[in-house]
Amino acid sequence: MRFESSRMERPEDSARVVGVSVCDSAPLLWRVEDLRSVRRRGLVGALLGSLPRSPRQNCRMGRPLLLLPEEERLLGESRTAAAALPAPRQDGAQLELRVRRHEEEQQRSFEEQSVLALEDRKSSLLCAMTSPDTGSPPEAGAMDESLQRRLEDLDRSFVFPRSALGVQLSTARAGLSYCPEARAFLQAEWPIRGGQNGLSRDTKYQVFRDLRGRGFCLTSAGKFGGDFLVYPGDPLRFHAHFIAVCLAADEAVGLLDVLAVARLGSNVKKTVLLCSPAEDGAVTYTSLQWSGMV
Amino acid sequence: MADQNKAEIDGKFYSEILSPSELFAARSRSHKLPVKGQKDFIPDGSEEQRRRLDQSLSEHWSLISEERVERLGNLVKAKWIPAERIVELQSPAGKFWQTMGFSANGKQLLQPEEALYLMECGNLQVFSQDLPLSIQDGYESFLSSSSVSLQQYQVFGHLKRLGFVVHRFDPSLEPSCYVRQLNLPPSRDRAARQQKRKRSPSPGTTSRSVDQTRPEHQDSSSADRMEEEEVQEGHRDLSEGHLSSTSSAGPAGRGRSWWQTDTPQDQSDGSAGSSHTHADRRPSFALFPDLGSKERLSSALLPPDPSLLPGGLEVGTCDVASWRKKINLREVKMSSKEREREEDRSRRRWDVNRDRQVLRCRNWAEYRELLSRRERRSRGRQEHLWNHEVTPLHDPRQPISTEELLEKITVTQSTNLLEGASSIKEWDEWRICFSVYQPDTVADFRKSSPGKPYARVCVCSFDGPVPDLRAVKLLTFQSGDVPVVFAVVDCGDLSFYTFKDFQLPTDVYP
Numbered sequence: 104m105r106f107e108s109s110r111m112e113r114p115e116d117s118a119r120v121v122g123v124s125v126c127d128s129a130p131l132l133w134r135v136e137d138l139r140s141v142r143r144r145g146l147v148g149a150l151l152g153s154l155p156r157s158p159r160q161n162c163r164m165g166r167p168l169l170l171l172p173e174e175e176r177l178l179g180e181s182r183t184a185a186a187a188l189p190a191p192r193q194d195g196a197q198l199e200l201r202v203r204r205h206e207e208e209q210q211r212s213f214e215e216q217s218v219l220a221l222e223d224r225k226s227s228l229l230c231a232m233t234s235p236d237t238g239s240p241p242e243a244g245a246m247d248e249s250l251q252r253r254l255e256d257l258d259r260s261f262v263f264p265r266s267a268l269g270v271q272l273s274t275a276r277a278g279l280s281y282c283p284e285a286r287a288f289l290q291a292e293w294p295i296r297g298g299q300n301g302l303s304r305d306t307k308y309q310v311f312r313d314l315r316g317r318g319f320c321l322t323s324a325g326k327f328g329g330d331f332l333v334y335p336g337d338p339l340r341f342h343a344h345f346i347a348v349c350l351a352a353d354e355a356v357g358l359l360d361v362l363a364v365a366r367l368g369s370n371v372k373k374t375v376l377l378c379s380p381a382e383d384g385a386v387t388y389t390s391l392q393w394s395g396m397v
Numbered sequence: 398m399a400d401q402n403k404a405e406i407d408g409k410f411y412s413e414i415l416s417p418s419e420l421f422a423a424r425s426r427s428h429k430l431p432v433k434g435q436k437d438f439i440p441d442g443s444e445e446q447r448r449r450l451d452q453s454l455s456e457h458w459s460l461i462s463e464e465r466v467e468r469l470g471n472l473v474k475a476k477w478i479p480a481e482r483i484v485e486l487q488s489p490a491g492k493f494w495q496t497m498g499f500s501a502n503g504k505q506l507l508q509p510e511e512a513l514y515l516m517e518c519g520n521l522q523v524f525s526q527d528l529p530l531s532i533q534d535g536y537e538s539f540l541s542s543s544s545v546s547l548q549q550y551q552v553f554g555h556l557k558r559l560g561f562v563v564h565r566f567d568p569s570l571e572p573s574c575y576v577r578q579l580n581l582p583p584s585r586d587r588a589a590r591q592q593k594r595k596r597s598p599s600p601g602t603t604s605r606s607v608d609q610t611r612p613e614h615q616d617s618s619s620a621d622r623m624e625e626e627e628v629q630e631g632h633r634d635l636s637e638g639h640l641s642s643t644s645s646a647g648p649a650g651r652g653r654s655w656w657q658t659d660t661p662q663d664q665s666d667g668s669a670g671s672s673h674t675h676a677d678r679r680p681s682f683a684l685f686p687d688l689g690s691k692e693r694l695s696s697a698l699l700p701p702d703p704s705l706l707p708g709g710l711e712v713g714t715c716d717v718a719s720w721r722k723k724i725n726l727r728e729v730k731m732s733s734k735e736r737e738r739e740e741d742r743s744r745r746r747w748d749v750n751r752d753r754q755v756l757r758c759r760n761w762a763e764y765r766e767l768l769s770r771r772e773r774r775s776r777g778r779q780e781h782l783w784n785h786e787v788t789p790l791h792d793p794r795q796p797i798s799t800e801e802l803l804e805k806i807t808v809t810q811s812t813n814l815l816e817g818a819s820s821i822k823e824w825d826e827w828r829i830c831f832s833v834y835q836p837d838t839v840a841d842f843r844k845s846s847p848g849k850p851y852a853r854v855c856v857c858s859f860d861g862p863v864p865d866l867r868a869v870k871l872l873t874f875q876s877g878d879v880p881v882v883f884a885v886v887d888c889g890d891l892s893f894y895t896f897k898d899f900q901l902p903t904d905v906y907p
Contacts, residue, residue, distance in 0.1 A: 107490060116542030124533065124537065126536045126537050126540055126547055127540050127541055127542055127547040127548075128542070128882040129547050132841070133533045134413070135413065135458070135461060135462040136794075139458065142454075148587060148889075149888050149889025149890070150461075150545075150889065151551060151889055152517055152532065152886050153518060153558065154461075154512075155428075155429055156426070156427075156430065156460060156461060156463055156520065157428060157430055157605045158516065158517055158518040158519065158558070159558050159560075160430075160558060161555055161558050161559065162430075162433075163430060163460065164889075165460070165461060166461060166531070166532075167532075167536065169888060173877070173887055179504070188818040189537070190534055190537065190538075193526075198441060198526060198527075198528075202526075202528060203525045203527060205529070211417070211871060212417040212420065215417035215418065215421075216420065216421045217419050219418060219421045220418070220421070221822050222427055223421075247558070248878035252465055260803070264470070265465050265470075265472065266468060266469050266470025267469070268465055268466060268468070269417075269420035269421055269423055269424060269469075269749070269895060270420070270466065270468070270469050270472065271464055271465065271466050272413050272464075272465040272466075272467060272472075272516065272519060272522060272531070272532070273413065273414065273415065273464065273465075273529075273531035273532065273533075274413070274464060274533065275413055275531060275532075275533050276415060276531045276533040276534055277413070277531070292462065293825055312660065321889040322888075323887050323889070323890060325859035325885065325890060326887065326890055326892050334880060335439055335440055336440040336450070337450060337453075337454070339450070339453040339457060340436060340437055340440075340446070340449065340453055341437055341439070341452045342436050342437075343441065344439075359821065379798070
């Protein structure tokens with residue numbers, strides 16, 4: 104089975120390298136461009152942070168994006184991810200310079216915003232003055248004069264308080280994408296993380312890679328008792344079709360476990376896929392469907 | 398592999414910083430979230446679907462790329478202190494102070510997870526080395542496996558966004574089972590609350606002269622008394638050593654020793670030939686002063702033999718008049734029919750005092766032997782069953798309730814979750830991270846006395862082991878009477894599980 108995913112991947116973006124920053128041994132992406140390019144490759148990940156527009160809800164989350172270990176490994180193998188630069192350690196003169204620059208920038212921003220605020224006030228005054236609800240049409244001359252006076256007053260007395268200054272709380276850290284030395288990570292062994300043993304991780308990775316290659320999008324499925332949730336396209340638009348459970352080809356599975364996972368799948372109206380990678384890399388899929396005795 | 402984004406390397410400065418005009422324009426931003434439309438079932442390659450997907454994606458990116466912009470006056474300034482892993486406020490705290498943070502050394506402080514949450518909400522701006530921290534800096538500096546891990550922060554943030562009040566759990570502050578059992582009042586001024594317990598006056602141990610303690614209803618004839626005393630003397634040899642009479646010892650003088658006899662007519666049948674037709678007879682070894690019967694009018698107990706008392710103790714006569722006044726206060730008035738019924742019942746009742754064989758016993762050991770002999774005989778034909786080590790579970794002639802009988806044949810014992818929990822030693826793998834309080838108590842929430850939490854949370858992951866019975870017992874015990882919830886983190890998704898104690902109903906009426 105293969106789905107058309109032509110719109111998801113543009114050739115010039117596919118080789119773009121994303122910077123993965125590690126937080127408590129978890130791979131996170133912070134920059135919007137990195138998230139975009141990763142999504143174009145069909146990797147969905149999971150958003151962890153609060154959404155800036157509406158931080159006190161759990162339906163829609165914001166950056167950072169957490170990558171699945173399989174997603175991280177896929178990016179590493181295709182040389183499209185590099186370890187992002189850590190926060191630069193600065194002290195002494197360099198630090199002072201940065202602090203001063205920050206203060207200057209804030210001052211500049213304050214001055215610009217004061218100007219903008221004044222203009223904004225003037226324009227709202229104009230709107231209010233030139234379209235009043237009066238019965239008799241005012242004399243044009245008198246209107247202009249009082250308006251002029253008001254505007255001049257505003258120029259003189261307007262004060263933009265410091266507390267009204269708009270300040271940005273940056274999500275991602277500003278800085279270099281990565282310096283040439285850090286790119287050495289691309290070639291080097293991708294750091295191994297996670298608590299699972301190597302064998303089960305390999306099994307999961309092979310299944311992941313195969314399904315991704317066929318055009319499906321995968322996310323984690325711990326809640327459904329499986330390893331991955333398989334979407335026929337972007338999860339924003341489509342419901343998941345399958346719950347993928349990864350098993351090694353020679354792994355023994357108890358009948359009760361099979362029954363349990365089949366029951367779960369039928370309750371949530373998804374087909375359960377038992378996936379086992381063969382030695383040559385091809386993966387065999389077995390679907391479970393609950394049918395009656397008849 | 399060819400490098401197609403060569404332009405980006407070698408020093409390109411990446412920033413998502415907004416210009417001042419953008420910052421100014423941010424004040425008129427909308428705060429509404431776009432509604433998530435219906436999903437499709439299968440991609441059919443249609444233009445309509447493609448358009449909808451593009452729209453969803455563009456909405457998604459515009460939301461994700463939006464940066465936080467706040468008025469400087471709305472932001473609380475704070476400083477990150479890496480050495481103590483704590484955030485110190487530098488301007489007065491806002492509304493969040495009611496449920497978050499703590500004071501120490503005259504400063505207002507926040508835990509790192511609280512500070513990071515407030516940063517994400519846009520309420521707090523944290524500086525480190527005089528430069529503002531980005532959210533990414535916050536995540537990387539505040540979260541680590543040694544203080545608060547990323548998974549724990551995910552749970553913390555999730556619960557806070559739902560409105561709960563979440564605090565770190567400190568097991569040492571939790572009162573132990575014993576303290577809770579004592580149910581001490583939460584008093585600050587213990588001295589003021591102490592109430593002197595009213596002490597009931599102890600029964601008067603006034604030592605009165607023996608002459609006054611002589612019971613009034615004694616036989617007028619002194620001859621009888623003499624006979625009694627003789628009988629007492631005779632008994633000294635027969636009764637157990639420690640019940641020796643001291644009719645001539647101490648202030649009691651010639652008074653009777655109450656532990657031997659207590660009725661003037663009491664005669665033990667130890668000595669042959671003594672008249673024992675009187676109904677009021679008791680076994681010689683089990684004589685207890687009858688202070689309750691109507692006939693007994695003695696109002697004092699004579700002091701015991703000093704040889705029976707621990708050295709140096711002097712006990713006078715015990716005046717029981719005050720106690721006797723408190724009993725038998727009401728005359729039970731029975732109709733003639735009731736009286737008949739009562740007499741009938743008492744006639745049929747088997748009085749152990751009239752049992753000859755019991756009277757023949759001279760001490761407790763003999764009495765017990767008599768009882769066991771009788772028991773053996775009562776078994777009858779099944780006596781052989783009872784002779785060996787393994788005896789029947791129950792003698793069918795004895796009454797027993799169904800519940801007790803079932804308990805005798807039960808193979809398994811029901812247990813509860815906390816059984817044996819106090820002896821489990823702590824270990825690092827499983828521990829309670831947070832205490833969670835209900836959101837609707839936020840208005841009256843006081844950090845100094847938060848009250849009983851709604852639940853306690855232990856954070857784990859689907860990658861890790863499932864909590865075994867030992868872990869569940871340990872955590873339930875640590876948490877006291879607050880339920881423990883396991884928050885399982887799965888790469889961005891959270892599920893909550895809890896274990897509850899359950900008793901199987903027994904269909905037996907006791």
